[in-house]
Amino acid sequence: MRPRKGTIGLILxxxxxxxxxxxxxxxxxxxxxxxxNEFALYPADPTFANYMxxxxxxxxxxxxINSIAxxxxxxxxxxxxxxxxAYAFSRYRFLGDKHMFFWLLANRMAPPAVFLLPFLxxxxxFGLIDTHIAVALAHCLFTVxxxxxxxxxxxxxxxxxxxETAYLDGYGFxxxxxxxxxxxxxxxxxxxxxxxxxxxxxxxxxxxxxTDTVAKPIAATMTQTVGATGLDWGxxxxxxxxxxVPGALVIWFVRDYMAKGFALGRV
Amino acid sequence: MNKWQxxxxxxxxxxxxxxxxxxxxIPLIMVVNTSVQDIFGPGNRVFVGTEWFEEVLSDRRLxxxxxxxxxxxxxxxxxxxxxxxxxxxAMPKRGWGVSVSLVVLALPLVIPWNVIGTIWIIFTRPDIGxxxxxxxxxxxxxxxxxxxxxxxxSVMLMEVWHWTPLVALLAYAGLRAIPDAYYQAARIDGAxxxxxxxxxxxPKMRGVLMIAVLLxxxxxxxxxxxxxxxxxxxxxxxxxxxxxxxxxxxxGQSAPGPAAAFSLIYxxxxxPICLVFYQALQNVGTGDKR
Numbered sequence: 001m002r003p004r005k006g007t008i009g010l011i012l013x014x015x016x017x018x019x020x021x022x023x024x025x026x027x028x029x030x031x032x033x034x035x036x037n038e039f040a041l042y043p044a045d046p047t048f049a050n051y052m053x054x055x056x057x058x059x060x061x062x063x064x065i066n067s068i069a070x071x072x073x074x075x076x077x078x079x080x081x082x083x084x085x086a087y088a089f090s091r092y093r094f095l096g097d098k099h100m101f102f103w104l105l106a107n108r109m110a111p112p113a114v115f116l117l118p119f120l121x122x123x124x125x126f127g128l129i130d131t132h133i134a135v136a137l138a139h140c141l142f143t144v145x146x147x148x149x150x151x152x153x154x155x156x157x158x159x160x161x162x163x164e165t166a167y168l169d170g171y172g173f174x175x176x177x178x179x180x181x182x183x184x185x186x187x188x189x190x191x192x193x194x195x196x197x198x199x200x201x202x203x204x205x206x207x208x209x210x211t212d213t214v215a216k217p218i219a220a221t222m223t224q225t226v227g228a229t230g231l232d233w234g235x236x237x238x239x240x241x242x243x244x245v246p247g248a249l250v251i252w253f254v255r256d257y258m259a260k261g262f263a264l265g266r267v
Numbered sequence: 268m269n270k271w272q273x274x275x276x277x278x279x280x281x282x283x284x285x286x287x288x289x290x291x292x293i294p295l296i297m298v299v300n301t302s303v304q305d306i307f308g309p310g311n312r313v314f315v316g317t318e319w320f321e322e323v324l325s326d327r328r329l330x331x332x333x334x335x336x337x338x339x340x341x342x343x344x345x346x347x348x349x350x351x352x353x354x355x356x357a358m359p360k361r362g363w364g365v366s367v368s369l370v371v372l373a374l375p376l377v378i379p380w381n382v383i384g385t386i387w388i389i390f391t392r393p394d395i396g397x398x399x400x401x402x403x404x405x406x407x408x409x410x411x412x413x414x415x416x417x418x419x420x421s422v423m424l425m426e427v428w429h430w431t432p433l434v435a436l437l438a439y440a441g442l443r444a445i446p447d448a449y450y451q452a453a454r455i456d457g458a459x460x461x462x463x464x465x466x467x468x469x470p471k472m473r474g475v476l477m478i479a480v481l482l483x484x485x486x487x488x489x490x491x492x493x494x495x496x497x498x499x500x501x502x503x504x505x506x507x508x509x510x511x512x513x514x515x516x517x518x519g520q521s522a523p524g525p526a527a528a529f530s531l532i533y534x535x536x537x538x539p540i541c542l543v544f545y546q547a548l549q550n551v552g553t554g555d556k557r
Contacts, residue, residue, distance in 0.1 A: 024390070088279035092270050094272070104287075202376075204379060204492050233389065247374070256366070
């Protein structure tokens with residue numbers, strides 16, 4: 001009897017979990033007049049007008065392109081600096097290694113709000129304000145530590161004998177690392193990329209502060225509609241639904257590896 | 268775990284240091300700089316010592332924000348941890364159900380934080396939101412823009428909705444790591460479901476649960492975007508948490524000094540918790556090997 005009771009509870013929970021998302025989807029398929037006029041559990045007369053507006057208005061769709069651009073840059077930067085560093089942490093003992101590791105952790109836990117002002121000052125000195133790279137670099141604050149821990153966990157699972165054998169066979173470090181080691185931990189790299197994507201995609205405080213018009217993320221475009229008079233709920237909901245899509249796609253591809261990332265407890 | 272001793276490993280860490288210099292080291296130094304100076308304009312600054320720190324530490328609104336923050340984070344742990352464990356226990360162990368559960372659970376985690384706020388505005392508004400209309404229909408006045416209690420209920424609901432899945436995923440990962448032999452032994456002994464939970468599952472999950480508790484505490488301690496979008500810190504200041512207050516301070520005021528001093532104090536509160544977290548992480552690592 002017990003597992004069945006649990007399953008019913010679980011299904012109920014999942015329904016509750018999906019309900020707010022469904023509600024936003026429901027609102028997104030209706031016109032603003034319709035939304036404000038009558039309360040309906042499902043769109044009686046669904047319209048894609050809100051979505052069409054987003055796909056045809058550059059002020060809206062460029063937000064998506066900007067978000068995807070800085071997230072992609074961030075994932076690339078994070079992975080390329082974290083791979084060698086994680087290898088160093090997993091294979092070597094060196095002066096100050098523990099302190100460095102702890103300090104990276106502290107960065108992951110640092111309140112982003114703390115870094116708001118210095119980022120603004122620093123990046124305006126370099127003329128980087130309102131560029132994708134500024135946001136990508138700022139997000140490295142928490143994605144780089146994240147990438148190092150997750151990768152270090154996966155790398156420590158690879159026996160050291162592999163490294164030793166390769167060095168005996170006359171491999172140099174770069175060749176060994178790129179042709180043997182990296183392919184061995186490719187699932188770990190996938191998991192890491194997912195978590196970097198996730199945390200860069202959802203962050204907005206820094207992304208909004210560092211951008212103005214050219215590189216403005218989609219989520220910021222949305223907040224600027226809030227508070228304006230005559231708020232268009234349907235349009236806002238449609239934009240919200242579209243921000244969920246990339247995340248949902250990525251989860252679907254990494255679902256089997258995801259649990260492994262969580263198992264290491266390093267998110 | 269015996270690693271090779273070689274200080275040349277620093278060369279492998281160099282590229283990371285370079286990036287982190289731009290994203291963490293230099294900014295942090297700038298915060299320290301700002302926190303001890305009064306800046307009137309470019310090239311016009313005075314060293315003021317600990318003046319800003321004293322001002323910020325005696326700020327009543329900061330005390331209130333800290334109290335609210337601690338209440339909030341405490342409630343988050345009390346609700347999310349048991350709920351997350353219960354969900355993990357109810358999740359299927361094999362078959363297609365696993366994939367579906369994982370995907371559904373991970374969904375709230377990849378929604379941008381301010382969109383989470385937007386979802387909950389749309390969901391709880393008394394005019395167009397399902398929850399708002401439903402609750403008001405039952406004859407209970409509910410409006411998170413007007414009453415402090417309603418705002419708290421909305422923010423808590425949103426927080427639990429948003430982050431319980433993370434606890435569940437962590438707990439589930441911990442459960443998966445328990446070898447079948449334990450369950451077989453329990454079955455032979457005729458152990459009850461409660462006994463299995465109390466003496467096998469709970470002790471085995473200790474490591475991941477420790478991490479879940481610390482992660483949820485830290486992240487709820489730093490929360491900003493979701494409640495800001497949903498309530499704007501109000502009504503009044505009733506849902507103004509530490510980060511909300513810090514951003515208000517940083518953006519609203521002419522002198523950046525107080526905000527910088529507050530930033531450092533904030534950071535110093537977080538640091539010891541971080542140390543505990545670090546120790547827990549090391550223990551999980553060794554626990555797996557045994």
